[in-house]
Amino acid sequence: MTLWSGRVGNEPAPEVWEFLHADDAELLPYDVQGTLLHAERLQASGLLDDAELAEVRDKLATLDSVDPAAEDVHSFIEAELGEVGRKIHAGRSRNDQVATAFRLYVQDACAEANAALVAFAAAILSHAGIEAETPLPGYTHLQRAQPVTLGYHLLAWAEMLERDRARFRFAAQQAEPSPLGAGALAGSTLPLPAPAGAMRNSLDAVADRDFALDYLYAAAVLFTHLSRIGEELVLWSSKEFAFAKLPEHAATGSSMMPQKLNPDVAELARGKAGSAIGRLTGLLATVKGLPLSYNRDLQEDKPPIFAARRDVRGALAALTVLVEGLEFERARMAAACADPLLLATDAAEALVKEGVPFRDAHERVAASVRDGTFAAPEAGNRLGDVGAAVAAAKERWGC
Numbered sequence: 001m002t003l004w005s006g007r008v009g010n011e012p013a014p015e016v017w018e019f020l021h022a023d024d025a026e027l028l029p030y031d032v033q034g035t036l037l038h039a040e041r042l043q044a045s046g047l048l049d050d051a052e053l054a055e056v057r058d059k060l061a062t063l064d065s066v067d068p069a070a071e072d073v074h075s076f077i078e079a080e081l082g083e084v085g086r087k088i089h090a091g092r093s094r095n096d097q098v099a100t101a102f103r104l105y106v107q108d109a110c111a112e113a114n115a116a117l118v119a120f121a122a123a124i125l126s127h128a129g130i131e132a133e134t135p136l137p138g139y140t141h142l143q144r145a146q147p148v149t150l151g152y153h154l155l156a157w158a159e160m161l162e163r164d165r166a167r168f169r170f171a172a173q174q175a176e177p178s179p180l181g182a183g184a185l186a187g188s189t190l191p192l193p194a195p196a197g198a199m200r201n202s203l204d205a206v207a208d209r210d211f212a213l214d215y216l217y218a219a220a221v222l223f224t225h226l227s228r229i230g231e232e233l234v235l236w237s238s239k240e241f242a243f244a245k246l247p248e249h250a251a252t253g254s255s256m257m258p259q260k261l262n263p264d265v266a267e268l269a270r271g272k273a274g275s276a277i278g279r280l281t282g283l284l285a286t287v288k289g290l291p292l293s294y295n296r297d298l299q300e301d302k303p304p305i306f307a308a309r310r311d312v313r314g315a316l317a318a319l320t321v322l323v324e325g326l327e328f329e330r331a332r333m334a335a336a337c338a339d340p341l342l343l344a345t346d347a348a349e350a351l352v353k354e355g356v357p358f359r360d361a362h363e364r365v366a367a368s369v370r371d372g373t374f375a376a377p378e379a380g381n382r383l384g385d386v387g388a389a390v391a392a393a394k395e396r397w398g399c
Helices: 014-020 025-044 050-061 073-080 082-086 094-130 150-174 202-207 210-236 264-287 296-324 330-337 340-353 358-371 386-397
Strands: 135-140 143-149
Touching: 025 050, 025 073, 025 094, 025 296, 050 082, 073 082, 073 094, 094 150, 094 202, 094 210, 094 296, 094 386, 135 150, 135 330, 143 150, 143 340, 150 210, 150 386, 210 264, 210 296, 264 296, 340 358
Parallel strands: none
Antiparallel strands: 135 143
């Protein structure tokens, strides 16, 4: 029996039931948490007695999977509560119920992402500390540009991830306000106590999905960063660059070519960026034209979040293993840095220090490059204390 069968005389057609069915079993622990919070509100207002609240607690504690025949996780929980379940929906709707569970889910997903980011950053910064002074060519346009160090380059990865961590923290904060008490859209006449952190407007409470968009935005930007990191790992592990060796336990082979060691983890992280971006744009399109308050379109908000959480968890875990096992080819990187032309800018700046206008200095050095007479100056320190920068980054990340 559905929660709304009192109004509809006939069972829905199988095709309609299949279309309306929500695949939301992942919300079970969060809907259990929200149901218990609501039961405590009912008990505080005298609509459940102490024994009934204890029964609700005991029965909720036993729920660990959802019957696939249930319409959704909400109707499943109510049915599993038995007779006391017939009281549990007083003063609430599936609208504020799902919004509550979904917000709790997103908060947990953000916490999980942040923990995984810390582990990934720790793997990166561990190498950055060891390789703080290891020469590496810096690139623009994928052409050798100026010398940097491997440690400095890896710090750039950590900087990107640090902004990602801030975005997930923001998404978690946006998911904190509680929609409990909003009911279907206009609250309830029952004397229920307001929940902690209640949202100000009940229509907005059941209709708002900004927090889900914030999570998907954080995930999409994260995957653009993981894609860039993945691309560099693909390049560095190629024979053409040969700056790094892949760990065999984080690589794959070829079904046909016996010699291959493929950077599939990095490639798949790069590939999943497209899916992450698509989920964000998809949910934006879903919510853009919805009148207040709740509409069934919002059933489509959960699959992209569920998928994004799986991808964030999986990609960060696999990339952490990959990066932890990387071996860097220091001699190869040093040889690539030995090209004297990487110091052409230093040569122009040396002339500037002598009073030559920069544009004149640029033209003089460019002419010497063209005619083959360029002589590299002593390399200057343009990066500062990379070791100190790594130590500061480790402190910020707590690793």
